[in-house]
Amino acid sequence: MTERKPPRSARRRGRLRRRVGPNRLLLLTLAAGSAAAALLWTAFTGFVEPDAALAFGVIIGLGELARITLPGQREIAPVASAGAIGYAFLLRTGGAEVHHSAGQVIAVVAIGLALGELPHIVVGRTPRWGDFARRLFIVVLVAVVFRLLVTRFVPMSGDWWLMLSAMAILVVLACAADSAIAAVLRAERLRTRFTVAFNDELRAQGPIGVAIGASGVLIALATSAMGLAGLLIFTAPLLVTQVAFRRFAEVRLTYLQTVRSLSRVTEVGGYVETGHSRRVNRLAQAVGAELGMREAELLELEYAALMHDIGQLSLRDPIPGGATVLAPPREQRRIAELGSAVIRETGVLDAVAELVRRQCEPFGGDGDDGPPPLGSRIIKVANAFDDLVGESKDRDRFEAVVQRLRMDTDHEYDPTVVDALTRVLRHPATRW
Known part of the structure; x- marks a missing residue:
């Protein structure tokens, strides 16, 4: 009796799971689910402070459009990530309190990232969906923890150092979480040990992540004091830094291509x-x-x-x-x-x-x-x-x-x- 082959759809799903990997698939599902839930919630409750939402959404979209790939196949978008964290930490614009929810933060970031990714897809560049989902998911964690917990227990007026300390601690925790998620994906892709991958990610992305998080805090504070003009003023240095990172990545890529040609x-x-x-x-x-x-x-x-x-x-x-x-x-x-x-x-x-x-x-x-x-x-x-x-x-x-x-x-x-x-x-x- 001949053995029956599984249906073609089942074989296709099996190949997809092997290619994507269970951990990457889980991250994509969590990020997509969080974005969908946030968009539905925001559509139901309505946008508040639309000017701030539009300004930060544009910065996030442009930052995603200008994303770069560093050695080790690490894709980062410093401007987009800093803008997203700044929007999650935003408490005032020009002295007036803002009241947007964690759901609105996630919705704005998801829309901005998607619009910034769209031109890459149009010209045929295959997105790194794992890195894209990781950037979005880290913002989900930061927005939920900060806007649902920190702002509830830390007063927004008076002791600003308490709020600033909470932001700094959350940035460090977010960097550690980002490195851990990236290590899980890297260990799955390379079939290496998680501890080795985690140490590699901490060395490669830890300093960059802290710098991006600190920039997000500065953007939030500047916007609180100067209004939306502070968003543009403190985003400009990030653009210069991103150009330097891009040149460094291009040099490393050219170096590797030279070695491959020589081989x-x-x-x-x-x-x-x-x-x-x-x-x-x-x-x-x-x-x-x-x-x-x-x-x-x-x-x-x-x-x-x-x-x-x-x-x-x-x-x-x-x-x-x-x-x-x-x-x-x-x-x-x-x-x-x-x-x-x-x-x-x-x-x-x-x-x-x-x-x-x-x-x-x-x-x-x-x-x-x-x-x-x-x-x-x-x-x-x-x-x-x-x-x-x-x-x-x-x-x-x-x-x-x-x-x-x-x-x-x-x-x-x-x-x-x-x-x-x-x-x-x-x-x-x-x-x-």
Whole structure:
């Protein structure tokens, strides 16, 4: 009796869950549900102080339109986020008290973010819905806590330092929550440990988040004292800062693109198979994340994996198929050392050069330097696997090659890395 296949709609939903991930799907659902509920509530109760709502909505929309992507595929919108927090903290405009609710804050922010995202969608840029939902959800938390709890128990007149302290504490808590949510999404995407991802997010986004939150507090205070003109005055410095961040991100992206282009020289010259460096890099990244490497270590691993075969350019006769795993150990060592020397010429990639130099050593080391770095051991395993598998997607061949590597774990290959490779290959979402 033949086994019945699940309906096409069920298979499509299964692929969507694997691609989106349960945690990301939960965040999208919470953010969308909060926005929908806020819009319905505000439509039912009516807008109050529409001038302030319109001014902040425009700033949020323009800030979302000018969002930037930082290294590590982190999307931020400093102006939009600061404007949203400022609107959540707003108590007065020019001395007159405002009375908008948490629901109106969420509704205005949701509309502003959506309008700012729309031009990107129109020109074909795929939105990072996880980052978009995270920005909205953090504002939901801030608005609900501040406008429903803080303003109820902290007097709005008299002791301003109490209100300012409450804002500062809430900004810090919001930054911690944002880093935690981003870490959950990152751990799910890279299949790494939450603690490692959380520490990476704190280092990468913590200072930026605090600066954005502090800017939101200043916008709220300036608008309270100066009216809506204060919103424009204190948003201008954020625009300058955002331009600096964008240039930094573009420099980092250009740097990575240069490394990727350099890694293809061996492919264009016929020294290795097409796509070899890219496959080794993806597999090494997956194994590194599985072993809990930090983001900075993964970046060095990416550079080293992309350029691990650049030493083959010095060969008079290319190795058949570019498979260095089949070359004599002395030849492997010479290729690694020549590649390391080329990388050191940059003057800024010494750590990457060291990973490339020691990629052919046994996992226990063979000299006075001790065991090679973890990145070198990962590249050694990933390179050997791809040399023996190539572009094949045959799972039986995968198992055979892994067993061959496992037979050499007493001397050549790190058994911990081979075990991590096995787990990565068994994951249904693995691609390289």
